[in-house]
Amino acid sequence: MEVVKAVDEQNQVQEQEQNSGLREKSPVIRMKRPYFIMLLVFLVIFASGITAFALSFGKESQPMVIGGSSERDEFAKLYNAYDTLKKGYYKDIDEDKVINGAINGMIQSLDDPYSTYMDEKxxxxxxxxxxxxxxxxxxxxxxxxxxxxxxxxxxxxxxxxxxxxxxxxxxxxxxxxxxxxxxxxxxxxxxxxxxxxxxxxxxxxxxxxxxxxxxxxxxIPIETVHGEMVGDGIAKVQITTFSTNTSKELVETLNNLQEKGMKGLILDLRQNPGGLLEQAVSISSMFVPKGKLLFKVEERNGNIEEYKSKNEGNPEFPLVVLIDNGSASASEILAGAVKESAGVPLVGEKSFGKGTVQTVQDFPDGSNVKFTTAKWLTPNGNWIHKKGIEPDYKVAVPDYYNLPYLDPKLELKKGSSSNDVKTAQQMLSVLGFDPGRKDGFFDEKTENAVKAFQQANKLQTNGAITGSTTEKIIGQLQEKIIKDDPQLKKAIEVIKKEMK
The missing domain is CATH 2.30.42.10 (PDZ domain)
Incomplete structure (x- = not known):
């Protein structure tokens, strides 16, 4: 029997998430227009005012003629400022730049990092x-x-x-x-x-x-789901982001792992910044009983729309979910849904805390505005914005997880003194090569520790940290982070109890 009986194909989104390698955080949850017509509220104000600047943004409101009977009082100051600059500034103004600046100013005044304006260029x-x-x-x-x-x-x-x-x-x-x-x-x-x-x-x-x-x-890697067996019938599946094909990838991965003997699942949402809302709905439905709440969306007028699981049945295996401070947006929807509607334990650290929904309005001139339309709540009505979701089992990571990057092009040697030396000393200590000190001064003991590391790894034994020596230190530290992983170890401990 397949792990998941039904995945609603209608939830396969046709729109590819904006992912060009480095992605702007603000559009991580995007609602289709039939769900959120609230953008019209914004446009009634927006279009009627900006058309005075000869920009046509649609038919949501009647064009305005400055000085005419349809002029709106609330824009009088804006018009006066524009006219004053156009007539009195000591040189000709760039009208497009000034208008775009005014629009951008409106967006910035919202004090909302998830709302932004992009001009045509x-x-x-x-x-x-x-x-x-x-x-x-x-x-x-x-x-x-x-x-x-x-x-x-x-x-x-x-x-x-x-x-x-x-x-x-x-x-x-x-x-x-x-x-x-x-x-x-x-x-x-x-x-x-x-x-x-x-x-x-x-x-x-x-x-x-x-x-x-x-x-x-x-x-940038396109695959968003990575699965592996971690022993004793336990599988770990990491979802890196919620993209167009993520739910399909997840079904394939789970079915493959079930063939390998999966009896329990750890779903890893750490460092997952979110993605498409429709994918969060599809994936949450895989683990929440049909008809139970996944989340709620609250509009500014107080109206609340409930989103319920569409699944036909529950997976026949226990589940534990890993989260951390990089788990955001759609990841938090999934974590909140399984925690509150399916009793699934969460392990790790408090999530990022992004509880709002955005939409994008494109304008005929090629510019667009992306703005927050609503807030989403967990099944129990909790708004996690700027607060995050607390795990049931809180497990911190060691300090060395957060050590700064060490540039292989740098040359650190005896007599050097810097924060980079301090970082290298901390790394050597974690790897079992005692530098004698961790204050950033490269002395003889630190040099001896470097030589011991170089000898153990068959590198040129010169006592200096640079090039291949730096790369080897960084590589071994990354391997240790993956191997140690106290959060995963705790998740395995918890799921073993669930499997009994």
């Missing part, structure tokens, strides 16, 4: 990057408090390999400050073709100073 470039390739660094970002923050690097991506972590704040890109940029502007600056290099300067919570992270852009 930015929208065209962004759509081109989406349709032409899946190349970039592979990370979800969002604007927060005027900064660009990493939500989550994608599994196997250059961003993950370079050591980017959730909550990292990007300060500069190739030495250029991005302070005050929108997430869209940051995406356009960071994305690029496979094989090209970009250097991010980041601030990491709990780490002193800034960290420079060089990344070689590459093709």
């Amino acid at each position: 930015d929208a065209k470039e962004f759509q081109h990057s989406v349709s032409s390739s899946f190349e970039g660094i592979g990370a979800e970002i969002q604007e927060k408090d005027g900064h660009i923050m990493i939500v989550s690097p994608l599994k196997g991506s250059p961003a993950e390999k370079a050591g980017l972590k959730p909550k990292d704040i990007v300060i500069m890109v190739d030495g250029k400050s991005i302070q005050g940029m929108t997430s869209t502007q940051a995406v356009m600056l960071i994305r690029g073709e496979k094989g090209t290099k970009v250097e991010l300067t980041i601030q990491r919570p709990g780490v002193e100073g800034t960290i420079k992270v060089p990344i070689i852009r590459d093709e």
Whole structure:
């Protein structure tokens, strides 16, 4: 018998998620227009005002003639400011730039990192990057408090390999400050073709100073589901993002694992930044009994729409779900649904906390506006926005999981003193080579530890940390992180009890 009897094919979304390698966080949950007509509320105000600037955004409202009887009082100040600049500024103004600035200002005044405006040029470039390739660094970002923050690097991506972590704040890109940029502007600056290099300067919570992270852009993995047996009839399936074919991939993976003897499942949503809402509905339905609530959507007028499981039956195996602070949006919908409607235990760390829904309105001139239309609630009515979902079994990861990236091009040797040396000393210590100190000063004991590491790995024994030595240190640290994984170990412990 197949693991999943029914997956609603109508939920297979025709629209490919915006994933060009580095993705803007704001569209991670997107509702179809029949579900959310609330954008009309916005457009009635938006279109009637902006048409005064000779932009035609549709038929949602009647065109306005400045000074005519249809002029709206609430836009008087806006018109006056525009006329004042056009007539009195010391040089000719760029009308398109001023108008786009006014629109962008309206969006920014919402103080909502998930709402943004793209003018014709930015929208065209962004759509081109989406349709032409899946190349970039592979990370979800969002604007927060005027900064660009990493939500989550994608599994196997250059961003993950370079050591980017959730909550990292990007300060500069190739030495250029991005302070005050929108997430869209940051995406356009960071994305690029496979094989090209970009250097991010980041601030990491709990780490002193800034960290420079060089990344070689590459093709981003398209597969979103990865499954394996982890022993004793237990399978682990990681979902990296909720894309167009994720539910189909998951069904195939589960059926394959069942043939290998799967009797219990660990669903890994760590570092999953979200994706398409329809996929979250399909996948949640696989693990929640038919008719039970998956989540609710609350509009600004207080109306609530309930989304229920469409599954015809429950999988015949116990389930445990892994989450962390990189689990966001659609991941949180799934985690909340199985926790509250199916009694599935969650293991790991508190999730990211993204509880809003966005939609995109395209305009005839090629620009668009993406804005929040509603908030979603868990089956029990909890709004997890900015709070996240607490796991049933809280398991922290070791401090060395968050060590900064160490650039192989650097040469660290006896007499050096820097934060990079401090990072290298911490890495050596974790790998079992005692540097004698961890304060950032490269002394004789640290040199001896490096030589011992080089000898153990058949590298040139010169006592300096650079090139292949650095790469080997980083590689072994990554292997240790995967091998140790205290969250996975706890999940295995929990599911074994569920299987009895």
